[in-house]
Amino acid sequence: MMEAARRAWMRWVERPETAGAKLARRIDWESATPGRITVLCLERSQFIKDIEELRRLTDMNWVTLSSTRVKLRQELWVPEADREQGYFSVWLKEKRCAHLRPILERFGIGLLREAQKVMPVDAVAAANIDYWQDEALKLGCRRLGIPFLVLCRENYTIPWTVPWMHDHLAKSGFRFEGQGLAVFSQATKDAFAPGFDNADDIWITGAPRYDRWMHLEPLPESAKNAISLITFSDPGYMATNTFLDVAAIFDKVARAEHRDGLTWLVKCKKRGDRKRTLQKIGALEGSPLDFQYDTPLFELYPRSRIVIGYNSLALVEAMLTDAPVVVPCWGETRPPRRDVLLDYNDPLTRRVVTFADSPEAFADLLTRAARGEKLPTGSSEDRRALFEQHIHVPGRDGGPATASAATEAFVRHYVARARQQGMPRQAA
Template identity: 35%
Template sequence: MMTNLNIDKDSNPGPNILCLSRESFIKDIYELRKRTNFSYSLVMAGFTRFQLAWFPKEMQIQTYYQRYVGLGNDRPIYHSTEYALNLIQMAGKEKKIEAVISANIDYWQDVGFKKACAILQIPFIVISREHPVIPRECDKVKEWYHDFGYIFTGSAIAVAGESSKKTLEDSNINFLNSKIVVTGLPRFDAWRDLDKLKPHRERTLITLLTFTKGYYADETFKNVLSAFCELADEFSNCPVRFLIKTKDLQDTVELEKFIGGNRAPNLMCSHETPLFSVLADTKVAIGYNSLSLVEAAIARAFIALPAWGECKSHGHDVMYSSDNPKVKAIATHLYKKEDLKNLISKHINCPPTTINEDAFDLFVNEFVHISKHKTNSESVSDLIEKCINES
């Protein structure tokens, strides 16, 4: 089986866990490998491509496949289950697979693995990469599952924070003894390796996190971007760089076209520089409705939130509300371009000499779970071990 050749095996001595790779989910697996003794075998490719051969297009839709199967077409599920059984057997030839984990609750690519795990009496566990926080997004998730009548048939779901747990519980997707457990995402453990956070006066970046697609604020982003470029020009003689942190290559290409060639020498645009290293050197992070701003707070960067035009300061579709005192403690809502310029000027010319650590921690834990007593990776491995023992 070709998929078996694309498994990145782990040398840790603990129970062998088969992981179905997804973008960003790999970050969680790498932290789990580093911080626990479980052995995580990562399926890098193939498990989607090969299943296309027997899954009709009508079933290749997130969540919908359960309803489609209910109409009587169970052959794709049969083939996927056989495929998963064979892969689990081959991946566990040297060391038995004790559990399977995925990043998604309801993807059609995983249905055969859930069935195979039930047959083999091993747990299927999700470390959910999706974490709805904005009230409107939470409502959409609940409506989605209600409309399709979706039922989760795995053993457990590990989630990033309380908002995910409540949203899924309210969605009625639980099946039998499955668990929804707040563990936090292992990827956030990477921040624990920073022994000493760089003082603000020594940081060299002002960072704009793009919010161009899916944020319903494209025109306001252009306005923010224009102000950002003007600020870079204004402070071109200072040892400060202005970084536009894009999401991917396409985002970079589009913004490069918008900015043009005549720009300040200290203005950069990049998707390749890891967010981890960017935020650790950032004085102020500018963004809107992005979970990346939580990581900015973990890195002790101050947060600037545009709140003019299409961007809002409060309401049902706002993540960082001006009504929330935990947000107001470390973040500033900006109601016009001049507010952005004044804030950046302040942090460049008069950087804070001390910061309120507790205020940053309260902000972070408002949106994601990070325990002071154990790593998120340890919480996830505890859940996996419990599921293995109960299976």
């Protein structure tokens, strides 16, 4: 009863500006240094990987605010039926949601003005172009003359995804109303281009999170103590049944080959993925499997004897290490080419990735890895070539040497342009 009353007060009594200001007090300023350009990032679980690298390698402040908190506060105003990615920004201009626009704008302005009491905010960065919950900050940025930028965490190198995004943009009518977008690859630029008035505002920077991987030294074989399965239990992978087969085989071989010093690790993406995966697999009494979500891949892959997964950028990431990569390739995980990230018919891919064509072949590979056999990896040159098919690597054209440097140049460009155009900088 008290919680319902509190939520009713927040929805109907608390002014949007006040709500925004209260939320701004949760911004993490710990890493900020006065005098630098400051970017307020709407933090998400994957986005933080890039933010951490940008903090390490650039001369800019990357301060963070939980995007979940931003979303939850707006849910008190925005009905569930209207929280549609892509469509919401269009509906805000139409009768359906026009009444929400001034509320969200006041919320965004209140948040940004309160933030500027601590330090000037030179740009705001989100993780995708069309999250509904980012519209309030987009509106606030427009009013205050602050560039709204996107450092996109999605990558569209599975063939079906580019036409799917074109269709989504066409159906929703979405047009990007921020200033610029930074992406990992040419394919991702191609995917989003129809939603932009000027495709030159889409910069291919590569992925800052991979900068530290580029010169990673391999560990000795004696230090490799992990058998690593990257989950693909989410329905979005369209391979739930095969994942359950894979998990059952993984558990069976782990029990048979269990020994001290060898970790059978199921790497989940975040806490919710771990919970969902355990629910789907069911009880595993006495199993040696270790389900984790907070172990960085940067630490896990160098000590992995084998990395297993499907249709995940995490497998491309493994190409920057010497970890053998195995992809289950039967049933749901052997769809047509348009539906797979790593092509099981491509000669280059087959030189650096092992495709297990049956449950029996997969079990055999696990057993061999557990017993210390070094599985095929291909050459480092071929592995890097496969990585570059999916992720842009800066430095080859005389430009910035790292993705972090390219992203910094991207941000500085739009901050400078805003200042040159005389966009107002309104502090409180």
